[in-house]
Amino acid sequence: MNKYQLAVAVKEQEYSKRLADYIRDSKFGEQWQVVAFTHADACKRYVKQGYKIDLLAAQPELLKEMKDELPSMPTAALVLKPGDSEEVHELHQYQPLPLLLQRLTEIHARAAAHPVQTAEASEKMPGVKVISVYSASGGTGKTALALHLAQAASTHRYRTFYLNLERWNTSEMWLKPQRYGDGSSGGEALGEGLSELLYGLKAQPEQSVTWLMEHRKRDALLQSDYLAACTNLEDRMTLSGEEAADLVDVIARSGQYDLIVIDLDSGLEELHTAIFEQSNQVLWMLNGDVSVSIKQRMALRYGEQKWGERFKRLSPKFVFVTNRAAQAERVSLSEMNGLAYAQVQLPEVPEWRGAGQAKLLSSPSFRAAADKLFKHLCLEGGSSFVER
Template sequence: MKRYQLAIAVKDKEYTRRIADYIRGSSFGERWQVSAFTHPNACKQFAKQGYAIDLIAAEPDLLRELQSELSHIPSITLVARLGETGGQPELLQYQALPLLLQGITDHFEAMSHKSGRGLSMHPAGKGAMVLTVHSASGGVGKTTLALHLVGAASARGLRMLYLNLERWNTSELWLQFGGDAIWDGEGLSELLYAIKAGSKSYAAWLAQHRKFHPQLKCDYLLGFRNQEDRASLLPADAAAIVDSIAQSGHYDGIVVDMDDGLDELHIELLMRADRNLWVVSGDQSAQTKQSLMLRYGGQKFGEAFRGISARSEVVCNGMNAEIGNSLSAMEASLAPVALPLVREWRQGELHPVGSSSSYRAAADRLCTHLLGGSEEPRIHAVG
């Protein structure tokens, strides 16, 4: 992965030291090399000496002085309150360092996509790619698979977001395991309100309200503030949430963790997805429910559902892939990777994501398959 030169210009020397120390000891050090300045003339001299600067992050007054000579370099303003710069790229200066650095990275990559500076780009107008993780019944391992897939894709350098749209969202149990997630901020309810109000500031909203998971190296959003918002979610609203994130420029892929079942909302998301994974377990009842659901989908939704099936694969969880060949009645391809049965996960105790090396390896192989064996951004998941 290429390392880029980040110039930080702030007056507080201790602030620049903390940022530099944090980057050196974190995964952001793989992406950024930092030079810190407390005076704009020092930064200008640095550039005049021939040192390349890919991005400047500076306090407003320092940035104004720098732009007199370095206006050709992309920049982000570090502000005390959002909205100070009249629409220019900005980030809150005093926030958790992981969020600040993730925001800097995302703003830079969004700028790079727009200017064609050589970073991987998406097909025109498509935004991030979408993958759904879905099933006919609960308890078959959708959330576990979705989280492992988003982690595997993030490990390949892709910018990923995990999005849980289940009616009863318990993903925080896994996202908080060993982490510092705080589930008291704004989440999907606020994003939905903004969409319905006609706001177009999705990218700025995401930059301020997404959460970063340090183990999975991906972003996620808090759930709905109240259960009624999710219970009354319309199919068009669910699709609008996915589209707003996909078009934000922040991500290569979105993995959406879906409810079990099949209604108009499911169909809307499955039609929106670029790829879909149907998860089945070794339980005969779960397999029968899956077969019945897919048969019903074909009868109820006709050609639209056949298009969904053509972009779908059945993933066998906790059973031999050969057994999955008996599921041919589902009229969907069988994924070439089966997920192993992890017996210690069946004891009823909460398990951290990635705690099973065999499952992690299988999810990584499945991710490689979904990516087409390349490093190009190919995932946007709903599950």
């Protein structure tokens, strides 16, 4: 995926080299590419030749020389102590590199969010793909697949956001609480998440993207971002379709992600239909239980009865995925309205059956199957789907 260009202007060449080496070998290398300068004139020539810089981090004296010719470029001053520059954003040059890069990422996110927030359009950013994982029955492995798809996407250099919209958010079983905040963009308190973003969307919608960038969390294993679950469960219970669509819109408009993976619960309400409309593809989970297939068929019929043509227009997005293939009986999908069926099957993982026993990315076979499914969904145009 395309990377953002970080220009670093410092007089010490060794510092720039150390920073560039760290970025290349860390998770920040997925997002940033570094170009370094030791003189202000070299940086100005670089821009005049037509090269793009997404964020400029420079020592105050060099930044002062460049500022007049680069008025619209987001900048951060690399200082030895607070007050060494007149810049809004000052960062200590010799702080730990992970903290420095995290702060630079936040500054860029705010700068990128501002013009989007003031624009009249509220459509998804071009190129942002949304995949929803759904089932009309619980216990089919929706969350396991959604999280593994997010991880698979990250290995293919997709900047990914995992959004859990279940009533009863089970992702904590996988995203262990002790890892909350690892690599997060601020907001270390566990309570700052979906509830607060929903409130902000109502009270200060123009600040919603900035708030998201400051409070999103990052899982070190997934290499993906997410938000903490609703602290007030009533916020999820009363979540409307319009509010759910607004959440997706905020994440997409941030300009920070290539893929949003949405984990839905087993109901079928206006919220689900609104999310289906936002999605590029909706994965309907099946397993070896015949009752699950019956519930899926009932959900499809109900959707058509409730929303008519609006729901029927969504059917090209629907793809059935079979989980626990090792024990699954071949259930005929001929009654599934002729919808697409993924040939990629997800294997049974016995150790995930016990309460509290699930361990993220612990099954190589499941990871491989999720990676293959991701490739078909995002890299191969869904060529592995067949009509039934």
